[in-house]
Amino acid sequence: MTLTVFSDEYFMKEALKEAKKAFDADEVPVGAIIVCNEKIIARAHNLSERLNDATAHAEMQAFTSATNYLGAKFLEECTLYVTIEPCVMCAGASYWSRIGKIVYGANDEKKGYTKIRGKLLHPKTKVIAGVLEKECGELMKEYFKLKR
Amino acid sequence: MTLTVFSDEYFMKEALKEAKKAFDADEVPVGAIIVCNEKIIARAHNLSERLNDATAHAEMQAFTSATNYLGAKFLEECTLYVTIEPCVMCAGASYWSRIGKIVYGANDEKKGYTKIRGKLLHPKTKVIAGVLEKECGELMKEYFKLKR
Numbered sequence: 001m002t003l004t005v006f007s008d009e010y011f012m013k014e015a016l017k018e019a020k021k022a023f024d025a026d027e028v029p030v031g032a033i034i035v036c037n038e039k040i041i042a043r044a045h046n047l048s049e050r051l052n053d054a055t056a057h058a059e060m061q062a063f064t065s066a067t068n069y070l071g072a073k074f075l076e077e078c079t080l081y082v083t084i085e086p087c088v089m090c091a092g093a094s095y096w097s098r099i100g101k102i103v104y105g106a107n108d109e110k111k112g113y114t115k116i117r118g119k120l121l122h123p124k125t126k127v128i129a130g131v132l133e134k135e136c137g138e139l140m141k142e143y144f145k146l147k148r
Numbered sequence: 149m150t151l152t153v154f155s156d157e158y159f160m161k162e163a164l165k166e167a168k169k170a171f172d173a174d175e176v177p178v179g180a181i182i183v184c185n186e187k188i189i190a191r192a193h194n195l196s197e198r199l200n201d202a203t204a205h206a207e208m209q210a211f212t213s214a215t216n217y218l219g220a221k222f223l224e225e226c227t228l229y230v231t232i233e234p235c236v237m238c239a240g241a242s243y244w245s246r247i248g249k250i251v252y253g254a255n256d257e258k259k260g261y262t263k264i265r266g267k268l269l270h271p272k273t274k275v276i277a278g279v280l281e282k283e284c285g286e287l288m289k290e291y292f293k294l295k296r
Binding site for chain 2: 048049053056057060071072074088091093096097098117119120
């Protein structure tokens with residue numbers, strides 16, 4: 001049996017670090033990383049407030065950053081770790097990026113892409129949900145508790 | 149009766165000019181503009197190849213550009229003119245931008261957002277389809293004819 005520190009939980013903790021940066025910057029606390037061959041090639045967090053751009057979600061930046069890093073337009077061999085279930089826009093972006101796998105933490109009961117009937121993801125993209133679900137969700141709850 | 153040159157066709161022709169720039173740059177020929185009070189505040193065309201970014205659709209850039217121009221995060225008073233029916237990603241982005249109205253030219257039978265069952269757009273966003281449909285669609289056909 002081969003042991004590796006590079007579990008889904010390991011990488012989700014890295015995505016959570018990004019979410020916490022967003023939280024500290026008074027942004028909706030969502031964090032994302034993209035991993036290729038057990039290496040983190042992109043880190044991002046929501047920047048909607050700072051960039052004054054409602055589309056500046058963590059995942060959008062992570063996709064662009066990862067393709068920049070790889071010099072490749074598609075991310076078939078990569079995994080997106082994101083603390084919250086992607087929205088429709090980010091699911092659509094994941095389609096175009098052809099990301100190989102998506103691992104997310106907490107569900108987004110209102111805006112999550114799984115609430116839409118229809119095939120939003122690329123047919124080859126695998127999905128794992130619920131990794132560090134509680135921690136990922138708590139940060140969002142805490143943020144909106146402070147805001148409302 | 150008040151006559152105005154600023155019809156949907158007028159603005160769609162401006163979006164088509166953008167699509168033609170994409171065509172000439174060997175990009176999938178989609179163009180978009182955003183109009184606020186009869187003024188064009190953003191122009192964009194697909195840059196997926198040049199930016200090596202499969203998410204660099206005309207609409208995504210137009211949304212970001214318009215919010216930058218206005219210094220506002222939302223586009224409730226604005227209209228997006230786009231030559232081809234938006235995909236799911238761009239429909240999702242339009243939701244976050246809260247765009248007031250979307251006018252598009254040709255349908256996208258494969259990747260258009262209307263092929264997905266579910267409410268992708270913001271509830272306040274109005275939609276007009278089929279403006280200069282033929283011209284908008286022809287440019288795409290011509291492009292893909294050269295590519296295939």
